[in-house]
């Protein structure tokens with residue numbers, strides 16, 4: 248499929264948030280909701296066990312967190328939340344990265 252993604256013409260006029268994720272590992276019950284539903288695939292199950300014997304999430308792509316708060320809202324144990332770290336401008340590299348990610352998601356759920 249041709250790649251029509253490009254940096255928006257008014258990209259310099261807008262910023263996107265850069266989030267910072269805080270995980271309270273011992274509250275986690277390992278349901279993986281935050282991992283599955285994060286739109287930017289920022290999280291993955293940790294190799295470590297918490298005090299309950301579950302694998303809490305860990306951050307693998309901190310730079311991709313946009314502080315959307317979905318992980319915070321969806322977590323049944325209040326074990327994860329996001330804070331605004333700073334605002335940043337989109338770059339061509341960001342657009343390419345998201346275009347590849349969206350293409351991959353298009354095929355991920357095809358049976």
Ligand code: SF4
Pocket residue numbers: 266268284285286287288289290311312313314315316317318319329
């Ligand atoms: S705040 Fe949004 S982008 Fe960041 S880790 Fe949570 S769900 Fe993912």
Ligand code: SF4
Pocket residue numbers: 274275276277278279280281282303304321322323324325326327
């Ligand atoms: S949604 Fe909450 S309880 Fe479930 S894996 Fe993520 S941090 Fe743990």
